[in-house]
Amino acid sequence: MSSDLLDALTALEKQKGISRDVLLEAIEAALVTAYKRNFNQAQNVRVDMNSDIGSMKVLARKDVVEEVEDERLQISLEDAHHINPAYEIGDIVEEEVTPKDFGRIAAQTAKQVVTQRVREAERGMIYDEYVDREEDIVNGIIERTDARNLYVGLGKVEAVLPLGEQIQAETYKPHDRIKVFITKVERTSRGPQVFVSRTHPGLLRRLFELEVPEIYEGIVEIKTIAREAGDRSKISVYTSHEDVDPIGSCVGARGARVQSISTELNGEKIDIVEWSEDPVVFVANALSPSQVLDVQVNEEERSTTVIVPDYQLSLAIGKRGQNARLAAKLTGWKIDIKSEEDARELGIYPRELPEDDPEEVATSPYYHDGEIYGNDEELPEEPIDLYKED
Incomplete structure (x- = not known):
C-alpha cells in the first residue's frame, strides 16, 4: 500500500468525518473478495495491512489437523511443526500467499471501496441534516421539471415537489427561487430523498414565524390554520399578553407583514382571526x-x-x-x-x-x-x- 493512499485516508477523515480505521477495515474486506475472484481461490484468507509502514500481505489461514482432507483449508500437525514447533491440533496457521501482481488489483479495489464509502458517508450526513429539518421551511432553486414533478435544488440535495403539492396558479421556471416546506425525508438506495410542498399549511405557519417576531418569540401563537393554497387561507391567533394585539401583530403596519407573506404565496388572500x-x-x-x-x-x-x-x-x-x-x-x-x-x-x-x-x-x-x-x-x-x- 502506498503512502499516498494512507495520506488520502487521513485527509478524508478530516474532511468527511469518516474514520480511517473504518476505511481500512472496508478495504481489507474488499481485498479478500478481490483476491478470491481474481486468482480463483477458495482459501480462507485475510489481508493484513500495516498502516504505519504502508505494507500489505495476503495470509492463508489453515486449521491444524491430524489428517488433512482439504489442503486449501487445513494443514497437518507435522507440516505445522516445520513452521513452528509450538503449534497444536486446533490452532490456526497463517501463510503468506500474496500474488506478485496483487498490488495493481489492490490499488483499484482500494479506490473503489474508498469512493463507495465516501459516497455512503456523504449520503448519510445529508440524510441526517435534512431529516432534522422535516416540517421546516427552506429556500430552493427550481432546477428542472417533468410531467408530474418539479425538482428543487436545496444545495446538497435535489428535492421533489410533486404535482399535488404545487400551487395551481403558480408558474414555475428553471432558476426561479422559491420557499418550500419539507414534508418528508426518506433514505433510499440512491441516497436521501427529500419531498417538499408549496400547499402544506405548515408553509404558511413557518412564513408567519419568519415575518412576525411576536410569533417567533412565542408571544403570539398560531392556533389553527385552514388553507386552500393559492386562493385563500384563514389562521387563528392567540396571546395571553393583555397589552399585545395578536391580529395587529400579524397584519403589521399598513398590512406590510401579511402582504409580504401573501406575495410569497402568489397573492393568496389571508384572513387572520382571534382564537377563542x-x-x-x-x-x-x-x-x-x-x-x-x-x-x-x-x-x-x-x-x-x-x-x-x-x-x-x-x-x-x-x-x-x-x-x-x-x-x-x-x-x-x-x-x-x-x-x-x-x-x-x-x-x-x-x-x-x-x-x-x-x-x-x-x-x-x-x-x-x-x-x-x-x-x-x-x-x-x-x-x-x-x-x-x-
Whole structure:
C-alpha cells in the first residue's frame, strides 16, 4: 500500500468525518473478495495491512489437523511443526500467499471501496441534516421539471415537489427561487430523498414565524390554520399578553407583514382571526369578514347555526362556499349559515331571554373595529374590511 493512499485516508477523515480505521477495515474486506475472484481461490484468507509502514500481505489461514482432507483449508500437525514447533491440533496457521501482481488489483479495489464509502458517508450526513429539518421551511432553486414533478435544488440535495403539492396558479421556471416546506425525508438506495410542498399549511405557519417576531418569540401563537393554497387561507391567533394585539401583530403596519407573506404565496388572500376556546366567539370570528348576529351551538353534534344579516349572507358563505368551508376547517365545527330573515321565519332568531335571568344576553357578540356589539345594537352599514388602511 502506498503512502499516498494512507495520506488520502487521513485527509478524508478530516474532511468527511469518516474514520480511517473504518476505511481500512472496508478495504481489507474488499481485498479478500478481490483476491478470491481474481486468482480463483477458495482459501480462507485475510489481508493484513500495516498502516504505519504502508505494507500489505495476503495470509492463508489453515486449521491444524491430524489428517488433512482439504489442503486449501487445513494443514497437518507435522507440516505445522516445520513452521513452528509450538503449534497444536486446533490452532490456526497463517501463510503468506500474496500474488506478485496483487498490488495493481489492490490499488483499484482500494479506490473503489474508498469512493463507495465516501459516497455512503456523504449520503448519510445529508440524510441526517435534512431529516432534522422535516416540517421546516427552506429556500430552493427550481432546477428542472417533468410531467408530474418539479425538482428543487436545496444545495446538497435535489428535492421533489410533486404535482399535488404545487400551487395551481403558480408558474414555475428553471432558476426561479422559491420557499418550500419539507414534508418528508426518506433514505433510499440512491441516497436521501427529500419531498417538499408549496400547499402544506405548515408553509404558511413557518412564513408567519419568519415575518412576525411576536410569533417567533412565542408571544403570539398560531392556533389553527385552514388553507386552500393559492386562493385563500384563514389562521387563528392567540396571546395571553393583555397589552399585545395578536391580529395587529400579524397584519403589521399598513398590512406590510401579511402582504409580504401573501406575495410569497402568489397573492393568496389571508384572513387572520382571534382564537377563542368559546365556540360561539370562535365561530363568529372565523366567519370574518362577515358580521354575525348569533351563533347557536349543538355540542352533541359539534355543529353550529350562524345567523347573519340578510345583506351579509353571500359574504358569510363566500364564493363557492369558500368562506364557510374555511371557517369550518379552522374551528373544527360544522357551520350552517342562515340569513336573519330566514332565521326569523324558522323561529330561531331572536332567541328568548331565559326567564330566570332576563339580563343574560341570549346571542353572541360580534366585533367591529375592536368594539363589541350586542344583539340589540344597530349594525354598521358598511361591511368590515380587516385590511383597510388607516
